[in-house]
Amino acid sequence: MSQNFLTFSFLFFLLLSSPNHSYAQKHTKKHAKNPRIPCKTMVFYFHDVLYNGKNSKNATSAIVGAPAWANTTIIAGQSHFGDLIIFDDPITITNDFHSDPIGRAQGFYVYDKKDVFTAWLGFSFVFNSTQNKGSLNFAGADPLMNKTRDISIIGGTGDFFMARGIATLMTDAFEGDVYFRLRVDIKLFECW
Amino acid sequence: MSQNFLTFSFLFFLLLSSPNHSYAQKHTKKHAKNPRIPCKTMVFYFHDVLYNGKNSKNATSAIVGAPAWANTTIIAGQSHFGDLIIFDDPITITNDFHSDPIGRAQGFYVYDKKDVFTAWLGFSFVFNSTQNKGSLNFAGADPLMNKTRDISIIGGTGDFFMARGIATLMTDAFEGDVYFRLRVDIKLFECW
């Protein structure tokens, strides 16, 4: 085998493999050293005002499903087990309910445990600001008595094309059964 | 260092790296040049006939949750806010409702905004044709007054094993509150 052939083979191999590498670099560009370091982090708050029969003007959410022993005006006993709530909540950058929303958190949650407040969430962050257009989609269990809870970011569109990650939820404030504010720490581990 | 050793090293390196490459090629085979070019595209239509108290024979969907001020027979006011609909809709290749379905779109949507028609969708395309067996799973926000809306394809099974991507929804037709037809442009960016 001559040196020339070896050199040629080597360069040919380089050529062949480069498209894959360039893909890998684009797809996972910020992950080279440690895949558990996020490629993007963001913090938001969202605010839920539950309809209770008296606040139809201000309410951002409503009970639309309830078990046989409850109804859709008054939140159910037994840790609200069986209540299904639909929401369209403002997202803000600070914890100030009156600050300008940069998007809406839209979707649903269900209370799914009898003996402790626990929910399951399916929703989107729909961004509509000068900084961000697009959406992030979330799903997961929310054992809301825990200080922090992790759910999955299962996809994204627009500025968040094909994103995946983890969102850490924290209850930042609540007032009885009518108002709660969640802090959401978004950590994306797949950025395209 | 002899040529033989160098040749050996080179081949050994090829050998070592080939499993990763073959994996990369299988996993991302059509992405080499630009990760934003889909590895698979498909266009389908699906048809939703909502139960309204009179069409139980033809209806493919029904309201099963509603807010306190509405009911499950008549779709709610305020942009249908709070209505939860379950559906089993035929999927067709053309926009002809009477063409042979190649599968079913199955799942739910909620209307989640008071002042403009907006929904949140969780559903599957369940394919059952000679061309495709398997399913694609979808989730995301659908601001349905926009001409096009992007939701996430969060997984797949069978022929669409582990797929991820984006689905662009377009309202292709509607008749009052009873019928709508969605065009769905599927773009997969992860093909296994």
Add this chain to the structure above:
Amino acid sequence: MSQNFLTFSFLFFLLLSSPNHSYAQKHTKKHAKNPRIPCKTMVFYFHDVLYNGKNSKNATSAIVGAPAWANTTIIAGQSHFGDLIIFDDPITITNDFHSDPIGRAQGFYVYDKKDVFTAWLGFSFVFNSTQNKGSLNFAGADPLMNKTRDISIIGGTGDFFMARGIATLMTDAFEGDVYFRLRVDIKLFECW
């Protein structure tokens, strides 16, 4: 071209490519040979006891949405079409309902087809045992008259950080409309 230069080029190339490889190895470490071989498999059972008006003490799930022709105490006719059920079901390692649960399956399912029992599921496995902490999130169609059905594992947290995969469901037992036990074969194809 001298041998030394060739050797240098070769080592330089090795050096250049190593960060990507180390990432690839971490991200997909068990996938080298065939991406369709799971990086992790687990088998669990979960047990659903549906509230029927008489079993409020033992019930782990309840109907919370129903179509206009049905109610939330008695499961609907027409293959339960339109019923929405919320659940908090024990997960066990064996099929014994009375064995110690290692976590809870929490979320919802809807019956979405009139002429054959078919459901759509969105739920989490929330693990809380010495062996596993964390959660797996699931979504997909469940044509439950089929012996096996595949749904998507769309994300995970804790020990299952960023996981993706397929879950194969099998109905292991059922008693009328009150009890069913599902066997879940979990196959993860993305392990971080």
